[in-house]
Amino acid sequence: MKLLFPYITYKNVINLDMCQRIIDLGLSTINENKNNGISTYGSTLNEKSMQEMSNERNRVSEILTASDYTKDQIKNKGWDLDKVIVRHSEICWLKDKFLYDLILPFIGKANKEAGWNWHIDTAETFQFTVYHGSKDNGGFYGWHSDGFSDFNFAIRPALKISNEPLRFKPPKKNSDGKFLIDKNNQLLPDMEKEDLPMKKDKTSLTSIFSEDNKKWGKVRKISMTLNLSNPDTYEGGDLKFDLGPHSKKDRIITFDDNRSQGSIIIFPSFTYHCVTPVTSGTRYSLVLWCMGKPWQ
Numbered sequence: 402m403k404l405l406f407p408y409i410t411y412k413n414v415i416n417l418d419m420c421q422r423i424i425d426l427g428l429s430t431i432n433e434n435k436n437n438g439i440s441t442y443g444s445t446l447n448e449k450s451m452q453e454m455s456n457e458r459n460r461v462s463e464i465l466t467a468s469d470y471t472k473d474q475i476k477n478k479g480w481d482l483d484k485v486i487v488r489h490s491e492i493c494w495l496k497d498k499f500l501y502d503l504i505l506p507f508i509g510k511a512n513k514e515a516g517w518n519w520h521i522d523t524a525e526t527f528q529f530t531v532y533h534g535s536k537d538n539g540g541f542y543g544w545h546s547d548g549f550s551d552f553n554f555a556i557r558p559a560l561k562i563s564n565e566p567l568r569f570k571p572p573k574k575n576s577d578g579k580f581l582i583d584k585n586n587q588l589l590p591d592m593e594k595e596d597l598p599m600k601k602d603k604t605s606l607t608s609i610f611s612e613d614n615k616k617w618g619k620v621r622k623i624s625m626t627l628n629l630s631n632p633d634t635y636e637g638g639d640l641k642f643d644l645g646p647h648s649k650k651d652r653i654i655t656f657d658d659n660r661s662q663g664s665i666i667i668f669p670s671f672t673y674h675c676v677t678p679v680t681s682g683t684r685y686s687l688v689l690w691c692m693g694k695p696w697q
Contacts, residue, residue, distance in 0.1 A: 402550075402669070402671070403647060404515070404517070404669070405515075405516060406514070406515040406516060406517075407642070407644055407648075407668065407669070407672065408515075408642065408666055408667065408668040408669075408672070409511035409514055409515050409666070409667045409668075410656070410658050410659060410664065410665065410666045410667075411507055411511075411664065411665045411666075411667075412658050412661055412664045413661050413662070413663045413664055414507065414663060414664065414665055415503070415627060415663035415664075415665070416663060417662060417663065419503070419663070420629045420630075420662055420663050423495075423500070423529070423627075423629055423685075423687055424629050424630075424685050426495060426497070426529070427493055427495065427529030427531070427685065427687075428531075430493040430494075430495065430529065431491055431492075431493045431529075431531070434493055440602075440604075441491045441492060441493060442490075442491060442492075443488045443489075443490040443491065443492040443530065443542075485543075487542070487543040487545065488541070488542045488543065489532075489538070489539075489540045489541055489542075489678075490530050490531060490532050490533075490540045490541075490542060491530070491531040491533070491540075492528055492529065492530050492531070493528075493529050494526045494527065494528060494529075495526065495527040495528075495529055495687075496526045496527065497527075500527050500687070500689075501524065504527075504625060504627070504665075504687075504689055505524065507625070507665055507667065508521075508524075508623055508625055508667055508689070508691055511623075511667035512623060512667075515667075517623075517669070519622050519623065519693060520693045520694065521622050521623060521691040521692060521693040522619075522692070522693050523615045523616065523619065523691070523692050523693075524689060524690070524691045524692070525616075525621075525689065525690045525691075525692065527687055527688065527689050528687070528688040528689075529685070529686075529687055530685070530686045530687075530688060531683060531684075531685055532635075532638055532676065532679040532683065532684040532685075532686075533679065533683055534635055534636065534637070534638075534679040534680055534681040534682045534683055534684070535679075535680070535681075536680055536681065539637060539638075539678040539679040539680050539681075540638075540676075540678065540679045540684070541637075541638075541675070541676055541677060541678040541679065542675055542676040543675055544643065544673055544674070544675045545673065545674070545675065546670065546671050546672060546673050546674075547621050547624045547670040547671075547672075547690055548620055548621030548670045548671065548690070549620065549671070550620050550622070550670070550671050550695060550696060551620070551695050551696075552695045554609065554620055554695075555617075555618050555619055555620050555694075555695055556609065556610070556611045556616040556617055556618065556619055556620070556692075557571070557609055557610050557611075557617070558571060558572050558580075558588075558610070558611070558614065558617045559571065559597050559606055559610040559611060559612050560572055560588055560590040560612070561612060562590050562592075566603070567599070567603060567604070567605075568596050569596060569597040569599075569606055569610065569612075570590035570591055570592060570594055570596065570597065571590070571591050571594050571597060572588045572589065572590065572591065573588075573589040573590060573591035574591070597610050598610070616692060618694060619692040619693055619694055619695075620670075620692060620693070620694075620695050621670035621690040621691070621692055622669065622670055622691060622692060622693050623667060623668070623669065623670060623690070623691040624667070624668055624669070624670045624672070624688070624689070624690050624691075625665060625666070625667045625688065625689045625690075625691075626640065626659070626665070626666050626686055626687070626688050627663070627664070627665050627686060627687040627688075628640075628659055628660060628661065628662060628663070628664050628665075628684075628685075628686055629662065629663075629685040629686055629687060630662060630682075630683065630684050630685045630686075631662050632660040632661060632662065634682045634683065635679055635681060635682030635683055635684045636679070636680045636681045636682060637677050637678050637679045637680040637681070637684075638676055638677060638678070638679040638684035639655050639656070639660070639676070639677045640655070640656045640659050640660075640666065640674065640675075640676055641653060641654065641655050641656070641674060641675050641676075641677065642654050642656070642668070642672060642673070642674045643672075643673040643674065644672075670690060
C-alpha cells in the first residue's frame, strides 16, 4: 500500500517521570513472571527465542542471529531459517488503564494527521520490551512486520475446553454460519472438530487464534512504539524501516528522533521494520497494536 505519510512521529511527548514509571512497572512484572515460572523471552513466528536456542546447543552447533540482515541476506548466507533467531529480548504484557489513557489519543491523532483514517475498534495488550546490551550478543529484533492485513490472517475464534491439558476448540456454527449458544447464552465448542493448534511449548494458542472475542475477524492495522530509555544510556538499538522499493526517498531509514526518551512513532502494522543489536546499556520500549476488520 502506497501512503503519503508512511509514519507519524511525536518527539519527547511522554515526560521522563512517566517513562520511569512504565519501566519500573515493566521490570517488576518481568520479575514476578520469572518467580511464577512464566517465560519472559520474546519469540517470533518460528517460535524460536534466544533462550530456547541456548538450551539446544547440544543439537545446534552455532546460534544464528538475524540481527538486521534482510531475508535476502540471510538466504545468501545459506542459513537454515528454522535455526535463525529473529529476536533476542525480554518481554511482559501490561494492561493498566493509565497506559491506554496515555497512548490511545496519540494513535487517534496520528490516524487523522496521516490521512489514513482507518477504522480501528480495539487495542491489544501493551508489550514492554527489554533489549539487554552486549558487544557480541546484544538484544535485537530482526526484520519483520507486526501483522498481515487481509481476511486470510484475521484472528479466528477459540474456546477453551480444558486446562489440564490445555485444549481449545472452535465455536460451533449452524448451517447459516452463525455461532450456536446454550441456554446461558454461552458459545458452544464444536467437539467434533480437531483441537486448535498450540505453540510448541503448549502454553498458548498459535497467534492466528484467540479467546478474546474483541479480536475475532480483525487484523493489526496501526502499531505504536514508545522509546522509554535515555539515549545516552545505551548504544545501538536503532529502529529502522523498510519503506519498500517504490519509496521516493531512501528505502531504508533509521529514526534518530525516536531515540529521544519519551518519543513515539506510529505506523501501519504491515510496515517492515527492525531494531538493530544493542551493543551496550539497556533499551526499554513500550509497544501497542490497534486492530480492526481487514480492508474492504
